[in-house]
Amino acid sequence: GAVVSQHPSRVICKSGTSVKIECRSLDFQATTMFWYRQFPKKSLMLMATSNEGSKATYEQGVEKDKFLINHASLTLSTLTVTSAHPEDSSFYICSANSVLGTDTQYFGPGTRLTVL
Amino acid sequence: AQSVTQLDSQVPVFEEAPVELRCNYSSSVSVYLFWYVQYPNQGLQLLLKYLSGSTLVKGINGFEAEFNKSQTSFHLRKPSVHISDTAEYFCAVSADSSASKIIFGSGTRLSIRP
Numbered sequence: 001g002a003v004v005s006q007h008p009s010r011v012i013c014k015s016g017t018s019v020k021i022e023c024r025s026l027d028f029q030a031t032t033m034f035w036y037r038q039f040p041k042k043s044l045m046l047m048a049t050s051n052e053g054s055k056a057t058y059e060q061g062v063e064k065d066k067f068l069i070n071h072a073s074l075t076l077s078t079l080t081v082t083s084a085h086p087e088d089s090s091f092y093i094c095s096a097n098s099v100l101g102t103d104t105q106y107f108g109p110g111t112r113l114t115v116l
Numbered sequence: 117a118q119s120v121t122q123l124d125s126q127v128p129v130f131e132e133a134p135v136e137l138r139c140n141y142s143s144s145v146s147v148y149l150f151w152y153v154q155y156p157n158q159g160l161q162l163l164l165k166y167l168s169g170s171t172l173v174k175g176i177n178g179f180e181a182e183f184n185k186s187q188t189s190f191h192l193r194k195p196s197v198h199i200s201d202t203a204e205y206f207c208a209v210s211a212d213s214s215a216s217k218i219i220f221g222s223g224t225r226l227s228i229r230p
Contacts, residue, residue: 004159032216041125043206043220044160093159097216105218107152107160 003027004096006108013084014116021079021111023094029074030096034105035067038091050077084115118143118209120221128227129197137192137224139181139207149190150208150218151181160206166190177201202228 003026013019023033032051036044048064050056050071058064066088068080077096081088091112095105121140129135141147148167152160164175171183181192190207207221 006159034218041223043222046217046219049216095160104162104165109157109159 002098002104002106004094004106004108006092006094006111008111009109010112010114012114012116015085016083018080018082019084019113021081021092021094021113023077023079023096023108025075025096025098025106028096028098028106030077030098031074032097033071033077034095035069035077035079036093036095038093038110040091044093047079081113084113086115089113089115118145118147118211118219120207120209120219122207122221122224124224125222126225126227128229130229131199132196134195135193135197135201135226137205137207137226139190139192139221141188141190141207141209143188143209143211145211148210148212149181149183150210151175151179151190151192152206152208152220153177154204154206154223156203163192163205197226197228199228199230201226 005024007022035047038044047062048056048058050069052071052074056069071077091110093110095107119142123138150165151163153163154160163179164173166173166183174180179194204223206223208218210218
């Protein structure tokens, strides 16, 4: 149980285009979903926290207009990288907390974004 | 504010040997500590967590960790590793028991030699 999926697993796009990444909780409902960014050989950095039906809370230094987060249902959150540039190339990982209130975040497999 | 330091970026170990992955944290409040494992091309999986109670925490796959408040450490150990333990290991800290905001360490790559 407690599986989180991400789609796509890999995406390559041209500079200036927008890319949408989906995060789904497959067998549970998630009150809160989190988006992380992982640079090569680096740790995960929390970008934002999203709660179903409300605006996302962004961490300091993360541009909310560039990284649009939508959490439309208890099983789906999306991250849209708008007007992507090569420096946005990274590994993006989402996680989710169950509505049951367990003290565990369940992580997705990640999405590798490459901007040419 | 919390932070996590994993001093070893890579740890090579022979199969069936014991291993310790080091983790130190800093926090001005009570903390909750976690170890996650990331296998190649996969997401993070929780190995174990310390929320309260016994300072020795046992997790999955034979791993355990000990919370040491005086040394602000939460080192991960396994008495005998297998090839399948090859992965990236992340220590993490949260000030919230619901793990709502987790600060991750930089990771330690454990490579097992036959």
